[in-house]
Amino acid sequence: QQQVKQSPQSLIVQKGGISIINCAYENTAFDYFPWYQQFPGKGPALLIAIRPDVSEKKEGRFTISFNKSAKQFSLHIMDSQPGDSATYFCAASNSNYQLIWGAGTKLIIKP
C-alpha cells in the first residue's frame, strides 16, 4: 500500500515531442504528489507538485495530470528539449510528510 509504481523505466523522445511518465499508487491517504528531476552527478531537484484537489497543474512546458479515482498521476513534458534529458522521479507523501518514491524514469531527448 505504500508503493508508488512508475513507468516506463526508460524513455526516448525526439526533440519537440511530448514526454509522458506515469505513476500509480494505492494508498488513498497520500495527499501530496511531487515530481523530481535528477541530472547525472547531481541530487534530485523539485520540478513540480500537485495536491489531489486539482486535476491538473502546469508550469511552463511541464504539466502534472492527476486522476484521483484511478489513483494515477502523470508528468507531461511538452516540446521536449535535449536539456530535459534526466531521470525523473514521482513521489507521494503520507500523513507524516515522508515521501514514498517511484523507481525513476530515465528520459533521453534525441536532437
Place this chain on the structure above:
Amino acid sequence: EADIYQTPRYLVIGTGKKITLECSQTMGHDKMYWYQQDPGMELHLIHYSYGVNSTEKGDLSSESTVSRIRTEHFPLTLESARPSHTSQYLCASSPHGGFNSPLHFGNGTRLTVT
C-alpha cells in the same frame, strides 16, 4: 546553486573500516534526511531528523547511525563497512514538513566498499 554540501563525493574503502559521510546545509532548515539511491531503484529513506538532538530511522533497515548536534550538520556513520553498503548516499533538507516544502538535495556521496 547547492546550499547543501556532501563530502566526500566519492569514497572507496575496504571492508571493516569505519566511515563518516558529511552533510552540511546553510539554509537553516530544521529537517534533514539521508537517502540511499541505487540505479533503477526508488530512493529509500534511511535516517531523518526534525531538529537538533532529534534523529529517527527511516523505512530502510540500515546499520548506519546519525547525529544532529548542530542545525546545519547531519553526519552519517558506518561503524564497519561491508560490500553491501556500496551505494549512493544522498543528504537532503527541508524547512518544514507538509505541502510546498521541497527537499533540497546535496550531490551525493558514492560509496564503494571492497
